Every structure is written in C-alpha cells, then in structure tokens.
Amino acid sequence: MSTxxxxxxxxxxxxLxxxxxxxxxxxxxxxxxxxxYWTLGKPHLFAYCGEKSREAICAYMASPSIFVGGVETTFGDITAEGDxxxxxxxxxxxxxDGRVYTNMYHYLFTFRDxxxxxxxxxxxxxxxxxxxxK
Structure with a gap:
C-alpha cells in the first residue's frame, strides 16, 4: 500500500x-x-441528512457536542485504495438526560490534494x- x-x-x-x-x-x-459531507437519508425526515458544504459541516463541528464528553467511536474494518x-x-x-445513543456507520472518504x-x-x-x- 502506498504512503x-x-x-x-x-x-x-x-x-472521525x-x-x-x-x-x-x-x-x-x-x-x-x-x-x-453527505449523510444518507431524507432531510425532511431527519435534519442531519443530505449534502453539507465544507463551511456548514465545519461550523457544525465547531459547535458544542450534544453528547456529554463527545462521542466514543470504535473502528472496525478499514479499506483503502487509490484516493x-x-x-x-x-x-x-x-x-x-442520561440516554445513551449508539449507531453503526459506514464512511466512504475521497481525497484530493x-x-x-x-x-x-x-x-x-x-x-x-x-x-x-424522544
């Protein structure tokens, strides 16, 4: 695999x-x-879905997390080819309020420069x- x-x-x-x-x-x-940054789903059903510009997603990531201490992420398989x-x-x-949110994800990243x-x-x-x- 290349550097x-x-x-x-x-x-x-x-x-991530x-x-x-x-x-x-x-x-x-x-x-x-x-x-x-695109998230699967229909924005009218779940506001976080759809296509976000760099400016919009970076502004969101600069805002405080709704989760106490942020989100813990466990990584599974990672596959890379080309870009x-x-x-x-x-x-x-x-x-x-103490409720715990969990979900499974698959991300596809494309790189440029x-x-x-x-x-x-x-x-x-x-x-x-x-x-x-809720």
Missing part, C-alpha cells in the same frame, strides 16, 4: 475522531477547501430519528 493511501487512512480516522469531539479546528484542517478510504465504525454517546474532499456517511437513520425524536 499516500496510508496517510489517507490516518486522516480519515483523524477526521475530531467529529466525535466536535473539534472544529482539527476537523477543518483535514477538509479540502471544496470539500462536502478512497472506507471505514466501518460504531459510536456511543450519552446525552445530558491530501485532504478529505468528500465524505459519504451511511447509518441507521430510522434508529437515529426515533432516538432523537
């Missing part, structure tokens, strides 16, 4: 770690100036929508 591919894997994981902590500066440093990295992950976060140019996030949107509707 660029290995570097892309490290950057993909670093972006920054996301879990809502570390806006670290997240923004990894995103390409023309980057986008793409695929990551399986599971998250766990506790809300201030050594930075994350596109993120595609796949998750169980129905589970998320039901949890946050």
């Amino acid at each position: 660029d591919t290995e570097a892309n894997k490290r950057k993909a994981l670093a972006l 770690e920054a996301s879990g902590k809502h570390d806006g500066p670290a997240f923004a440093a990894l995103m390409h100036p023309e980057g986008t 793409r990295v695929a990551v399986e992950a599971e998250t766990k976060g506790t809300l201030p 050594g930075l994350v140019w596109r993120v595609k996030e796949y998750l169980d949107t129905q589970s998320a929508a039901e949890f946050f509707a």
